[in-house]
Amino acid sequence: MRMIQGTLEDLGTPLSDVTFVVVDLETTGGSPQECGITEFGAVKVRGGEVLGEFQTFVNPGHPIPAFISVLTGITDSMVRDAPRVEAALTAFLEFAAGSVLVAHNAGFDVSFLKAAARRANLSWPNHPVLDTVHLARQLVTRDEAPNHRLSSLAVLFGATTTPDHRALHDARATVDVLHGLIERVGNLGVHSLEELKDYSARVPAATRRKRHLADSLPDSPGVYVFKDGQGRALYVGTSVNIRTRVRSYFTASEGRRRMAEMVRIAETVTPIVCPTALEAEVRELRLIAAHKPRYNRRSRNPEKALWLKLTIEPFPRLSIVKAVIGDGARYAGPFASRSAAEAAVAAIHEVVPLRQCLERLSPTRPRSACALADMGRCGAPCVGRQTVEEYAVVSAQVADLLTGDSRQVMARLRERMATLSEQERFEDARTVRDRTLSLVRGAARAQRMDPLARTAELVAARRHPLAGGWEIVVVRHGRLAGSSISPRGADPMPYVEAARATAEVVLAPDAPASAATPEETDKILRWLEQPGVRIVDIVGQWTCPVGGAGAARAELEALTQSAADAIGFAHSA
Known part of the structure; x- marks a missing residue:
């Protein structure tokens, strides 16, 4: 069996191919709205190799507080001839173009960079951002380091530069911390930028601990089945890359509450590799129908589909049934719900005087007529007003509609909708339209399926x-x-x-x-x-009727969508 290689989007960007720019700023205080930047320090790395460094003092435009000078060693005289933040930020953005920004306590540094960009009327390029503090909190225990400060982590990971509140020195130390953290997540199966971003997001520990369930899964297309401790199917899904897709359930990208609950219960994941995407989709449907996993919301009960049937008897009528049997009757459907099937029946009765009583009628034993006969909605074969042959002309219109020629009945339904609209009975016209749409959807579905079913x-x-x-x-x-x-x-x-x-x-x-x-x-x-x-x-023959319900369905769906768009426009106006 030949496996299908997933797309780059499915596989993610390998961390070895990602360019990181590790940045550190020194500032005159803690508020980006009131304080300024005094120094930029940044190191560009990819694949563990340093590609370049960036460092510049910045004249903040106001005196540096004494306690800040004591902390950083940066004095007013050191920044007096330095560029203003507009020039320094422009140069930094050029240096960092196309990269992932990394910082220790990234919220602080990025907030200053964005504030400086606003003051300089520069557009912020929205770099992806990775915070080594947040990642360290998930990977470094208190037994290893007393806290998650840069100085403590630099000692833990053996940084070659000691952080000392000077921007470039701190950026160099953060590079070594970043590489140490990446090595740790690599041992946990995180090898792409997308996985690293998900891992560093806020994911419950109980969910993250289940990541090992994806470790032995194949990088192949197919179906995956989450199972509980008793081997019962909890959820069935499909993907072009089983392992990557299953891993996503243990990350922040999976925001569905019911999926988080499912992951907490799951104990195993069973992969089913499929040679084609179509086979994977079909196997997913069959497994859902067979096992009815409680966390799948669709396709669980295909046996509940309903059909519209024109019965085989001297005076045929419409009936909603659960299955097709080989009795020579005409069928439409299946319909997803009884209400949809009932709407289709109502659409036919709107323009075709087909009998609506449920009893089987005999041409030789008349019985009393119902109110529909007095209203002109039925030819009253029950009392002998119509012969079998006369009634057959009426029922043939419905038979034609169901088997492939919808033009006659559809013309009458269009005329009915136009008449109601002319009478300004717009709600009634909309009801007829919606019923007609249910009808042509069911008829078109049967007309599409029938040739393939016979092949x-x-x-x-x-x-x-x-x-x-x-x-x-x-x-x-x-x-x-x-x-x-x-x-x-x-x-x-x-x-x-x-x-x-x-x-x-x-x-x-x-x-x-x-x-x-x-x-x-x-x-x-x-x-x-x-x-x-x-x-x-x-x-066999695989064909579709020229005058079938498919064209009418497309016309009505477009009309319905246009009406919905018009309503939405009116509301928004």
Whole structure:
């Protein structure tokens, strides 16, 4: 199996490739609004090597307090001929361009730099900032050092320069402290800038202690399953890089409260490496449906999908059912909720005089009519006002809508909405529009799934965007039966034949339902419809109706979005 290399974004920036500028400032006091900078000291390092140093005195524009001169050794005479902060800051920003700023107690130094930039009308470049004090508090115990001051840490890590409240000396000592801290987090599996930033953020100790769960995971695409101490699935996810993604759950970047709770319970993480991203997405869906992990909020109950059915009887009616059976009836859906299915039924009844009673009617045994007959909303076959043949003309309109020709019913619904709008019954028109949207969404979904559900086998391929070669997918009756990748430069056909030979055997379903869950078939269809996907072979026909509900759905969704945008604009105005 050929693994897929993750993107640089997934893998992060290796710490050895990061340019750090370690900076220290000496000032005339503790308030950046009232006090000035007297000295800049900075050291540029990358990969453990010093690339350059920057040092300059600064004339703060006012006398240095005596106690500050005693502390730093910097006097008024030393800064009298020094540049003002505008010139010094401009030179420093050029020196630090494109780097990560590092400081010991970074909040102090950065606040002075930003205040100086505001006074000089210079834009602050928003460098990433790393605070060695904060990182040391998480890595250095009281048994190792009495406190987390720079002087104490310099002794602990064997700094070659003793900090003495002179900017460049303190910056040099901070460089040695930074390297010592990076070595420690490296032993804990932190190797990229992104991981270091997350590690240095405020993450509960209980969460950080679980980082070891990611240590043995592969740098490969696939699915990961968090499990509790009894081996029960807590959460299922997917990623192009399993180890990097799982690590993110133990960092500050994971802000979801329920995920923090899940991490506290988790004891193991099981990886499932997949050759293609589509297979990973499908496996995730199947695992969620099978195990119903309590921390997954979607895809847990695909069996609860509902279908709209035009029944098979002398006088057909609409019924909401839980499954498709091979009885020759027409179906639309599945719908995500009963309310959506009921809205679709209401849209049809709005313009088609289909009977709404629940009883099975006999053409030879009339019964009493309901109020809908008196209102003209039904042809009253129940009392013999319509023959089977006359009623069939009415039910055929609904059958056409569900199986692929929505034009007649949609024309009537558009006319109905226009009439209501002309009568200034805008709420009623909006209700009809929303019901119609539910209808065409369900019909379009069935019309997309039906051809794939009837296709015994479809083999498709596309160029892999990163690894080269081809992603190969075998679909049988709307279910992913197998996938693989051919190496870059290799003839893909032997891999195609191997994928077909080892693919899952799938029995034909009752279309339009596929042999998979609706969500799985939807994912497969979206993959097949991507630019660059090629059909290698097909056993059956994969087509969509020209006059189907898909066009009507796109039209109504655009109309609904335009209305929502208009409302939002009106509110914002």
